[in-house]
Amino acid sequence: MTPEDLRADIPALDDVIYLNTGSSGPSPRRVVEAAQSAFAYHAYEAPTDEGTYPAMFQALDDTRRAVADHVGATPEDVALTQSTTDGIARVAAAIEWEPGDVVVRTDQEHAAGILPWEHLRERSGVEIRVVEVRDGRIDPDEFAEAVADARLAVFSSLCWTTGARLPVAELTEIAHASGARVLVDAVQSVGQHPVDVEAWNADAVAAAGHKWLLAPTGTGFLHVDPEFARSLHPAQFGYRSLADLDEGTHEYELHPDARRFEVATVSPAPYAGLREALAVVEELGYDTVTDRVERLTDRLKAGLGDRLVSGREYESGLVAFEADDPIATAKRLVDEGIRVRDIPPSGTVRASVHAFNSAEDIDALLDAL
Numbered sequence: 001m002t003p004e005d006l007r008a009d010i011p012a013l014d015d016v017i018y019l020n021t022g023s024s025g026p027s028p029r030r031v032v033e034a035a036q037s038a039f040a041y042h043a044y045e046a047p048t049d050e051g052t053y054p055a056m057f058q059a060l061d062d063t064r065r066a067v068a069d070h071v072g073a074t075p076e077d078v079a080l081t082q083s084t085t086d087g088i089a090r091v092a093a094a095i096e097w098e099p100g101d102v103v104v105r106t107d108q109e110h111a112a113g114i115l116p117w118e119h120l121r122e123r124s125g126v127e128i129r130v131v132e133v134r135d136g137r138i139d140p141d142e143f144a145e146a147v148a149d150a151r152l153a154v155f156s157s158l159c160w161t162t163g164a165r166l167p168v169a170e171l172t173e174i175a176h177a178s179g180a181r182v183l184v185d186a187v188q189s190v191g192q193h194p195v196d197v198e199a200w201n202a203d204a205v206a207a208a209g210h211k212w213l214l215a216p217t218g219t220g221f222l223h224v225d226p227e228f229a230r231s232l233h234p235a236q237f238g239y240r241s242l243a244d245l246d247e248g249t250h251e252y253e254l255h256p257d258a259r260r261f262e263v264a265t266v267s268p269a270p271y272a273g274l275r276e277a278l279a280v281v282e283e284l285g286y287d288t289v290t291d292r293v294e295r296l297t298d299r300l301k302a303g304l305g306d307r308l309v310s311g312r313e314y315e316s317g318l319v320a321f322e323a324d325d326p327i328a329t330a331k332r333l334v335d336e337g338i339r340v341r342d343i344p345p346s347g348t349v350r351a352s353v354h355a356f357n358s359a360e361d362i363d364a365l366l367d368a369l
Helices: 001-008 029-048 050-071 082-093 115-124 140-146 168-177 271-284 287-307 328-335 359-368
Strands: 078-081 102-106 127-131 152-155 181-185 204-208 220-224 242-245 253-254 319-322 341-343 350-353
Touching: 001 152, 001 271, 029 050, 029 271, 050 078, 050 220, 050 271, 050 287, 082 115, 082 181, 082 204, 102 115, 115 127, 115 328, 127 140, 127 359, 140 168, 140 287, 152 168, 168 181, 271 287, 328 341, 328 359
Parallel strands: 102 127, 102 152, 152 181, 181 204
Antiparallel strands: 078 220, 204 220, 242 253, 319 350, 341 350
């Protein structure tokens, strides 16, 4: 598959220049068709064939394996969720917090990496420390000081505001040296560049399919280290969370791994779409993705000149730039058929460049600016 093949299979690109994949990616036809086919099978054929529940279980297991293969994990260490926010919230609610426990986050986190800790501060007396990201970098000494007595460190693998890529393995090592657990928001990484959760060594990694993977909305996953998983007590669980259940006495045993974070019946259709989306990215290949995105972002950054806020060197497809009125500028561009977004925390406009984009897309944005 080539980037041109991918572009031709995405109907949303027929009428708009789409530079907002960092918010939500437009799905290819084959991804939507896979989800539709799974939905139709589950509704029409499964009830009188293998049964709706066995069909659902098999579909989810197939997706779990596909996700695990894509990120270098073991299938049992992956829970299927509905979004990155969902995965982070499940971890936050599964820890037995004590007043004075410390959570460390960066100042560049998405709301998904901020709101759970604010809630815990109000309800459980958790202390929050914020580490600054300067020019896309975290000072290791400052981070080490912040996590010295922390219970959990939370950070993104790739900053949603500027596209800066953080050194996940290095920060994880620093946090672990102090006894802190690590939770990573990887939603801007998966689908953009290869992710190896084993190499990162974080205790938990949350991501979603609807951005760079171009999968359906409502698909996410959570990787949890098995030793960490066994220490967690999900706030919500049901029959999908259980390794064993005595239906007579209702005595139960949770899965000893990430699967304890799954709850109950869900539609297999979106996850069939996620499986197909993973196949699309793998057919395209990350070398192709990163090579094309690097060339296109170089072109965009050169055209932006002094307005560029993101780093000059390539790190990702997210490019932030200054505008006199970011909200009005983003709205004007959308009205002109160029889909970007403003970034309130930094007062910038952000373009997201994926492999399906072209040099003509970049030039159209620069001309409109």
